[in-house]
Amino acid sequence: MNVASKLEHHAEELSALGHPVRLKVLRFVVQGGRDGTAAGDIQAHVDLPASTLSHHLKRLVDAGLLTTRNEGTFHYYAADYKALRGLTDFVWEDCCKRGKGTCC
Amino acid sequence: MNVASKLEHHAEELSALGHPVRLKVLRFVVQGGRDGTAAGDIQAHVDLPASTLSHHLKRLVDAGLLTTRNEGTFHYYAADYKALRGLTDFVWEDCCKRGKGTCC
DNA sequence: TTCTTTCTTCCATAATTTTCGAATTAGATC
DNA sequence: GATCTAATTCGAAAATTATGGAAGAAAGAA
Numbered sequence: 001m002n003v004a005s006k007l008e009h010h011a012e013e014l015s016a017l018g019h020p021v022r023l024k025v026l027r028f029v030v031q032g033g034r035d036g037t038a039a040g041d042i043q044a045h046v047d048l049p050a051s052t053l054s055h056h057l058k059r060l061v062d063a064g065l066l067t068t069r070n071e072g073t074f075h076y077y078a079a080d081y082k083a084l085r086g087l088t089d090f091v092w093e094d095c096c097k098r099g100k101g102t103c104c
Numbered sequence: 105m106n107v108a109s110k111l112e113h114h115a116e117e118l119s120a121l122g123h124p125v126r127l128k129v130l131r132f133v134v135q136g137g138r139d140g141t142a143a144g145d146i147q148a149h150v151d152l153p154a155s156t157l158s159h160h161l162k163r164l165v166d167a168g169l170l171t172t173r174n175e176g177t178f179h180y181y182a183a184d185y186k187a188l189r190g191l192t193d194f195v196w197e198d199c200c201k202r203g204k205g206t207c208c
Numbered sequence: 209t210t211c212t213t214t215c216t217t218c219c220a221t222a223a224t225t226t227t228c229g230a231a232t233t234a235g236a237t238c
Numbered sequence: 239g240a241t242c243t244a245a246t247t248c249g250a251a252a253a254t255t256a257t258g259g260a261a262g263a264a265a266g267a268a
Contacts, residue, residue: 011124017195018119019256020112030196033203039215049258054216056256073214073265081199081207088192091121092134095185099137103185123226143245153228158246160226177235177244 009064010090013083016063021046022056029066029079036069036076113168114194117187120167125150126160133170133183140173140180 001009017023028045029037043053057077060066065084066077095104105113121127132149133141147157161181164170169188170181199208 007128008124011122011127013122014118014127015122018115018117018122020115021256023115023118023195024111027195027197031198031200031202033200033205034207035203037202040213043215050215051217051258051260052256055258058216059255070215070264073212075215084195088195091127091131091188091192093131094135096135096137098135098141099139101137103138125226144243147245154245155228155230155247156226159228162246163225174234174245179245 006090010087013063013065013087016059016065019056021048021053022060025053025056026060026065026079029077030081030084032078034078034081036067036078039075039077042077110194114191117167117169117191120163120169123160125152125157126164129157129160130164130169130183133181134185134188136182138182138185140171140182143179143181146181 017026024046025042028042039050039053039057042057043050046053057066057068061068061077065080065087067080069076069078092104096102121130128150129146132146143154143157143161146161147154150157161170161172165172165181169184169191171184173180173182196208200206
């Protein structure tokens with residue numbers, strides 16, 4: 001993946017996280033572990049209409065931050081921990097390389 | 105600072121980073137070190153009209169990710185490394201505490 | 209089949225964001 | 239003062255995002 005599209009991708013991820021509801025959802029799912037958290041449990045946590053929440057969940061999945069899996073009528077969402085680590089690392093990449101001294 | 109407003113604040117920071125130009129700017133400034141980077145140098149890096157860039161810089165400063173300092177007619181922008189660290193840590197806070205096993 | 213539960217998609221409206229030329233400010237230099 | 243340079247603010251159009259009721263889909267139970 002080239003530099004420009006990597007930037008676009010990470011910007012998309014950050015944009016997805018840049019909304020109070022979605023950030024709250026992501027943290028809840030991150031804390032829920034690898035097995036994932038059911039959409040209904042997420043809804044109880046954020047207290048919003050199902051349709052509104054569904055849009056936000058889709059945005060997080062589209063960005064590649066969450067994965068989803070269905071079990072019967074239940075839809076489970078889990079964090080893509082690798083993607084998330086890649087994102088938080090990206091922001092710090094080459095910190096201070098153009099400055100004098102170190103800082104990070 | 106309470107939990108809700110901390111969430112709002114970090115969502116605002118992430119939203120500020122959730123744009124390709126602003127993410128590129130932030131990384132450039134992060135790499136520029138503590139002394140900061142002049143607006144003109146940033147403009148050369150992103151190749152955009154000054155007015156457009158100025159809006160993006162303001163957004164990053166308003167979010168608390170950049171600080172600014174004037175020297176004559178030059179405006180220097182520097183990363184608030186503490187704020188940035190607080191942000192990237194926040195996303196991972198209490199990872200897996202509601203799940204079984206560990207992952208982070 | 210009919211009903212219930214769980215969740216998504218459709219649709220329209222409202223609100224916010226992005227863009228950049230033109231005008232303006234602020235400081236340095238002649 | 240006049241002028242140049244560096245950068246911000248104004249203003250207005252275009253594009254994107256956010257919200258949630260209503261309708262639909264998918265799985266299971268009665």
